Amino acid sequence: MQGIESTVDSSVFIITLSNSKEGNRLNTHVLTQCSSALTLAGSREDIRAVLIRSNGPTFSQGMDFGALVSCGWEKKLIEESVELYADLLYSIYTLPKPVIAVVQGDIKAGGVGLASAADIILGSPDANFELAEVFFGLIPANVLPFFAGLRVSYQKARALILSAKKIDAVEALRIGLLDEVYPKLELEKNLKNLLKRLLAFSPRALAETKKFTGKLFPANLPALMADAKASFLSLVLDREVQAGIESFLQGGTLPWGVRFKPENSLLVKE
Numbered sequence: 001m002q003g004i005e006s007t008v009d010s011s012v013f014i015i016t017l018s019n020s021k022e023g024n025r026l027n028t029h030v031l032t033q034c035s036s037a038l039t040l041a042g043s044r045e046d047i048r049a050v051l052i053r054s055n056g057p058t059f060s061q062g063m064d065f066g067a068l069v070s071c072g073w074e075k076k077l078i079e080e081s082v083e084l085y086a087d088l089l090y091s092i093y094t095l096p097k098p099v100i101a102v103v104q105g106d107i108k109a110g111g112v113g114l115a116s117a118a119d120i121i122l123g124s125p126d127a128n129f130e131l132a133e134v135f136f137g138l139i140p141a142n143v144l145p146f147f148a149g150l151r152v153s154y155q156k157a158r159a160l161i162l163s164a165k166k167i168d169a170v171e172a173l174r175i176g177l178l179d180e181v182y183p184k185l186e187l188e189k190n191l192k193n194l195l196k197r198l199l200a201f202s203p204r205a206l207a208e209t210k211k212f213t214g215k216l217f218p219a220n221l222p223a224l225m226a227d228a229k230a231s232f233l234s235l236v237l238d239r240e241v242q243a244g245i246e247s248f249l250q251g252g253t254l255p256w257g258v259r260f261k262p263e264n265s266l267l268v269k270e
Contacts, residue, residue: 003033005055006040011048012195013041020056025064026110028077031084038091049198050099051191052092052118057126059101062109065136065245073242082233085110086142086225092117093146093221094214096207098198102191103127104184113143116151116177119210120194123169123178124187132164136248137241137256141228145221151177 002019015037017024024030041047054060063081071077092099092114101118108130115121131147133140140147140161148157152175160167172178182190198206214221235241244254 003030004037006033006037008047011046011199012051013037013044013047013049014051014053015041017052017054017060020054020058020105023058023061023106024054024111025066026060026062026081026085026114027064027067028081028084030064031081031088035084035088035091038088038095042091042095042097047097048203049097049195050095051102051195052099052114053102054104057105059103059105059107059127060111060114061106062111065249068236069242069246069249073237075237078236079233082142082229082236085113086229089113089117089142089146090221090225094210096210097203098206098210100191100194100198102187103178106130109133109140110143113140113146116143116146120179121177122187122191122194123172123181124184125169125181126184127169127172127178127181128166129172129177130164130166131161132166134161135164135254136245137238137254138235139231141232142225145219145224145228147177149218151175 002022005016005018007014007016015034017030019025019030038050041050063085068074068078068081098120099118100120100122101115102122103115104124104127106128107115109132112129112131131140131143144157148154152160156175159165167175167177169178169181173181180190240255244256248254
C-alpha cells in the first residue's frame with residue numbers, strides 16, 4: 001500500500017506523499033507513516049528542517065472516505081483516524097524545527113490542514129484550496145485550529161467554509177494561506193534558497209522562535225483540538241452523514257441537497 005516516502009538530503013528531512021494519482025488520501029496507514037517520519041526527524045540532531053511535498057500534481061485531497069466505507073464505518077477506526085490526523089498537525093506545528101510545505105494542484109479538506117500546520121507554505125500557480133466538508137454534512141473542525149487565525153482571519157475562514165469556495169493560488173497568497181507562489185520552473189530554485197537560509201541559522205533560535213510564537217496563539221490549543229475532535233466525530237459517526245457519503249461515492253446525490261431555482265431576481269432593481 002502506497003503512503004509516503006522519506007529521505008534525508010543535506011540535513012533536510014523530506015516527506016513525500018507518494019500517491020498523488022489517487023489524491024494522496026489521508027488514512028490510518030498514511031497518517032501513521034507521516035507521524036513516524038516526523039518523530040524521527042525531530043529526534044535527529046543532524047536534521048535541521050523538514051520538507052513536506054507530493055510526488056505529483058495533487059498535494060492531498062484529505063480524508064480517505066473510501067477506506068472508512070470499506071471497513072463499515074467502524075467507530076474504532078474512525079476515532080483512530082481522527083486522533084492520528086489531529087496529532088500529526090499538532091506535531092508539525094510544534095516541531096522544534098522549521099517545516100516547509102510545497103503544494104501544487106488540489107489541496108482539499110484535510111490536505112488544507114496538513115499544509116496550514118507548516119511554518120512556511122510555497123505553492124505553484126496551479127495550487128487550489130477547498131474546504132467543502134459541509135457538502136458532505138461535516139465541518140473541517142480539526143483543520144480550523146491551524147487555519148483560522150493562524151493563516152486567515154476568523155471571518156474569512158467562516159466564509160470559505162460556509163461557501164465551500166475553491167480559491168486559486170493568487171487568492172490564497174492574498175489572504176495569507178500561501179506564503180509564496182512561484183512558477184513551476186522557479187519553485188525549485190526558490191525552495192533551495194529558502195532551505196539554504198534556514199540551514200545557515202541557529203537551530204536553537206529557530207526552535208525558540210517556534211516556541212515563543214506558539215504562545216501567541218489566542219486559545220488553549222490542546223483544549224481547542226480536543227473540542228475539534230469531538231465536534232468532527234459527532235458528525236462523521238452520524239448514520240445519515242455516512243449514508244450521504246456512501247451515496248456520493250457511488251455516484252448518487254446527497255440527501256440534504258435542495259435544488260435552487262428562484263422565481264425572481266435576488267437583487268433589487270433600481
